Amino acid sequence: MASTQDIHVRGTVPLVSPVDLKQQLPASDESIDCILNSRQMVGKILSGEDQRLMLIVGPCSIHDEKSALEYAERLAKLAQELSDTLLIIMRVYFEKPRTTVGWKGLINDPHMNGTFDIEQGLRRARTLLIQTTEMQLPTATEMLDPITPQYTADLVSWASIGARTTESQTHRQMASGLSMPVGYKNATDGNPAIAIQAMQSSQSPHSFLGIDEQGQTCIINTTGNSLAHLILRGGRSGPNFSAEHVEKAGQAMIDAGLKPNIVVDCSHANSNKDHEQQIPAFRDVLKQRVAGNTQIIGMMLESNLCAGNQSLSDDPSALEYGVSITDACLDWDQTEVLLREAAAAMSQVLGQSASAT
Numbered sequence: 001m002a003s004t005q006d007i008h009v010r011g012t013v014p015l016v017s018p019v020d021l022k023q024q025l026p027a028s029d030e031s032i033d034c035i036l037n038s039r040q041m042v043g044k045i046l047s048g049e050d051q052r053l054m055l056i057v058g059p060c061s062i063h064d065e066k067s068a069l070e071y072a073e074r075l076a077k078l079a080q081e082l083s084d085t086l087l088i089i090m091r092v093y094f095e096k097p098r099t100t101v102g103w104k105g106l107i108n109d110p111h112m113n114g115t116f117d118i119e120q121g122l123r124r125a126r127t128l129l130i131q132t133t134e135m136q137l138p139t140a141t142e143m144l145d146p147i148t149p150q151y152t153a154d155l156v157s158w159a160s161i162g163a164r165t166t167e168s169q170t171h172r173q174m175a176s177g178l179s180m181p182v183g184y185k186n187a188t189d190g191n192p193a194i195a196i197q198a199m200q201s202s203q204s205p206h207s208f209l210g211i212d213e214q215g216q217t218c219i220i221n222t223t224g225n226s227l228a229h230l231i232l233r234g235g236r237s238g239p240n241f242s243a244e245h246v247e248k249a250g251q252a253m254i255d256a257g258l259k260p261n262i263v264v265d266c267s268h269a270n271s272n273k274d275h276e277q278q279i280p281a282f283r284d285v286l287k288q289r290v291a292g293n294t295q296i297i298g299m300m301l302e303s304n305l306c307a308g309n310q311s312l313s314d315d316p317s318a319l320e321y322g323v324s325i326t327d328a329c330l331d332w333d334q335t336e337v338l339l340r341e342a343a344a345a346m347s348q349v350l351g352q353s354a355s356a357t
């Protein structure tokens with residue numbers, strides 16, 4: 001009898017369970033301290049109790065742990081130095097949603113050669129998250145595959161639902177159960193409405209299919225996650241970081257009964273994918289915050305040790321050190337200049353609000 005299933009399935013490979021991977025790679029006390037403290041700080045920024053600016057900064061994607069750790073060491077030092085005015089969280093992105101096809105990130109294909117050793121990818125992602133948080137540098141990542149959080153989410157302080165998945169019920173359900181604050185990107189067409197709807201959905205309880213710590217398929221019942229904000233990342237119609245766009249998005253959030261908390265992603269369609277264009281976007285949004293728009297709670301930058309990007313060829317060993325293999329990034333020096341500018345501007349803002357009270 002001809003089979004009616006698995007017509008397009010090449011095969012399946014068993015995977016380590018979340019609990020076993022966590023036992024093999026447990027979070028240290030230093031990591032747990034960093035994660036709990038930083039999640040609480042993000043929560044206070046969302047509630048308005050903490051007026052510092054949240055900056056989510058780092059590579060578009062991680063493909064080489066050595067350069068990621070070198071970047072993390074530099075950022076951890078700067079984050080500590082500027083912590084009076086900025087909460088800096090490192091982008092440690094392991095999952096890349098593609099417009100069509102392409103390398104889908106370190107978890108999916110850690111060897112970057114089409115061997116898809118996902119177990120090793122999960123192991124390497126966990127290891128890097130532990131190393132980064134042990135430096136007291138909190139981590140931010142996009143939650144793309146709904147199974148992945150069981151393996152990594154305990155080590156993450158801030159999560160994003162991307163422009164391509166914010167409208168997806170699967171991702172909204174997943175976000176409703178995540179333990180950290182979540183930012184929702186506007187759609188790739190530039191429309192923030194779906195992100196606002198995502199926030200309304202994911203703050204509600206959901207019941208859906210997933211896996212438990214043992215890797216057993218199960219029904220997951222969530223409480224809903226109200227720690228949410230909108231991320232403006234521009235869209236097909238152009239950037240959406242201007243004061244008019246931010247005001248309109250804030251009003252739409254208020255109309256939907258949400259606290260208007262907005263992070264502006266200076267990259268993606270807000271930079272027209274030209275990494276240098278993140279600089280004027282960042283400065284414009286900073287100016288809006290300094291001018292008194294407290295709906296702007298943060299900004300995102302795509303940044304790496306070296307500027308630009310490079311193509312992933314058949315020979316990953318030929319890649320240039322510290323250069324993105326996905327979207328183009330600012331280099332470290334450009335990043336440091338912007339972070340110091342933000343700290344100086346925010347010290348004025350925070351000084352004024354302290355003297356007014």
Ligand SMILES: O=C[C@H](O)[C@H](O)COP(=O)(O)O
Pocket residue numbers: 060096097098099100101102268326327
């Ligand atoms: O942030 C990264 C990219 O913008 C996103 O993954 C889409 O990439 P692509 O259009 O190159 O596939």
Ligand SMILES: C=C(OP(=O)(O)O)C(=O)O
Pocket residue numbers: 060093096097142161162163164185233268
């Ligand atoms: C993929 C990303 O962004 P977006 O969903 O906005 O395209 C990202 O931030 O890496």
